[in-house]
Amino acid sequence: xxxxxxxxxxxxxxxxxxxxxxxxxxxxxxxxxxxxxxxxxxxxxxxxxxxxxxxxxxxxxxxxxxxxxxxxxxxxxxxxxxxxxxxxxxxxxxxxxxxxxxxxxxxxxxxxxxxxxxxxxxxxxxxxxxxxxxxxxxxxxxxxxxxxxxxxxxxxxxxxxxxxxxxxxxxxxxxxxxxxxxxxxxxxxxxxxxxxxxxxxxxxxxxxxxxxxxxxxxxxxxxxxxxxxxxxxxxxxxxxxxxxxxxxxxxxxxxxxxxxxxxxxxxxxxxxxxxxxxxxxxxxxxxxxxxxxxxxxxxxxxxxxxxxxxxxxxxxxxxxxxxxxxxxxxxxxxxxxxxxxxxxxxxxxxxxxxxxxxxxxxxxxxxxxxxxxxxxxxxxxxxxxxxxxxxxxxxxxxxxxxxxxxxx
Ligand SMILES: [Zn+2]
Ligand SMILES: [Zn+2]
Numbered sequence: 588x589x590x591x592x593x594x595x596x597x598x599x600x601x602x603x604x605x606x607x608x609x610x611x612x613x614x615x616x617x618x619x620x621x622x623x624x625x626x627x628x629x630x631x632x633x634x635x636x637x638x639x640x641x642x643x644x645x646x647x648x649x650x651x652x653x654x655x656x657x658x659x660x661x662x663x664x665x666x667x668x669x670x671x672x673x674x675x676x677x678x679x680x681x682x683x684x685x686x687x688x689x690x691x692x693x694x695x696x697x698x699x700x701x702x703x704x705x706x707x708x709x710x711x712x713x714x715x716x717x718x719x720x721x722x723x724x725x726x727x728x729x730x731x732x733x734x735x736x737x738x739x740x741x742x743x744x745x746x747x748x749x750x751x752x753x754x755x756x757x758x759x760x761x762x763x764x765x766x767x768x769x770x771x772x773x774x775x776x777x778x779x780x781x782x783x784x785x786x787x788x789x790x791x792x793x794x795x796x797x798x799x800x801x802x803x804x805x806x807x808x809x810x811x812x813x814x815x816x817x818x819x820x821x822x823x824x825x826x827x828x829x830x831x832x833x834x835x836x837x838x839x840x841x842x843x844x845x846x847x848x849x850x851x852x853x854x855x856x857x858x859x860x861x862x863x864x865x866x867x868x869x870x871x872x873x874x875x876x877x878x879x880x881x882x883x884x885x886x887x888x889x890x891x892x893x894x895x896x897x898x899x900x901x902x903x904x905x906x907x908x909x910x911x912x913x914x915x916x917x918x919x920x921x922x923x924x925x926x927x928x929x930x931x932x933x934x935x936x937x938x939x940x941x942x943x944x945x946x947x948x949x950x951x952x953x954x955x956x957x958x959x960x961x962x963x964x965x966x967x968x969x970x971x972x973x974x975x976x977x978x979x980x981x982x983x984x985x986x987x988x989x990x991x992x993x994x995x
Pocket of ligand 2 (some may be wrong): 854855856857858859878928929930931933
């Protein structure tokens with residue numbers, strides 16, 4: 588369903604009231620339901636066309652007879668609606684718009700040019716799966732012409748992950764960006780102020796507008812629901828707001844306390860309730876403010892936590908934290924500093940404690956045991972810890988690759 592056609596050899600655009608020919612001048616009535624029929628032809632295959640209005644009142648052109656080969660064959664109603672939406676939003680944001688733009692060796696569903704003329708974006712609506720190679724070639728051609736490509740994709744296809752993409756899964760109005768979009772949450776980090784990106788969704792109309800106005804930008808990020816196979820993808824984030832927060836002067840005390848994060852479980856060998864140390868949350872004792880958690884998967888961190896815990900935290904049947912020491916894991920075939928069962932000392936392996944489980948290590952494969960609130964809420968504070976020590980722990984923690992979950 589193309590939006591453009593040739594009329595007596597002149598290019599006309601159904602998405603504009605004057606059909607993109609202000610000097611003629613023209614209106615929709617000059618091409619729609621005219622007798623004799625207006626001379627309209629397809630820009631690609633050259634066969635005759637007629638002007639039409641869809642049931643949703645959208646204007647478009649259609650081949651009189653379906654041609655054997657034409658780039659506009661197979662364009663759906665959704666494709667047409669999305670092109671129209673982008674063109675409308677871009678015009679209202681003050682950008683120059685050309686629908687179904689054609690360059691020397693490239694084309695774009697919608698080409699938008701910034702008011703200053705220095706930024707060109709090709710918006711490509713992709714509703715059906717496409718070979719990665721074809722997508723790459725299209726982007727390469729845009730790239731050579733100084734044009735940035737943004738895909739409006741129906742799915743988060745693997746080829747689209749490292750490139751600018753908005754995932755719009757629905758098939759009709761209202762169009763909503765349901766993937767690759769993030770809002771942010773400020774977090775305090777012993778290294779300063781940082782942000783955490785959270786998956787979000789928003790109306791396509793406002794997302795396109797924010798991209799054109801520069802309020803949203805592309806950022807390499809790891810979505811919270813990503814598995815270890817997806818190292819990163821490009822997501823759309825409100826970077827300016829986040830930058831402002833990050834660059835505000837951080838007030839970091841020299842020393843912080845740290846609260847232990849425990850994972851409660853029923854031992855797979857003896858069936859007793861036991862707790863494992865899985866993380867550390869730095870806390871400023873004077874303000875009660877919490878900082879980003881540090882995973883204790885790295886054995887040097889776990890070892891350090893264990894030595895700081897002794898004498899401060901009294902392990903007991905009410906607080907059944909097993910001994911932290913070097914144990915051998917048959918499954919992993921290695922020895923490492925590990926948590927163990929309080930009752931029978933069997934290893935509580937990292938693969939179980941950290942494997943494929945999202946923060947805070949909730950594991951779908953096991954049922955969480957009932958832990959009395961009084962026990963769960965015990966404040967397990969160690970420290971004070973030097974800020975330099977916490978920073979070192981953070982570096983160590985980030986050097987550990989998340990272990991994929993392998994069922995037994
Ligand atoms: Zn055609
Ligand atoms: Zn046990």
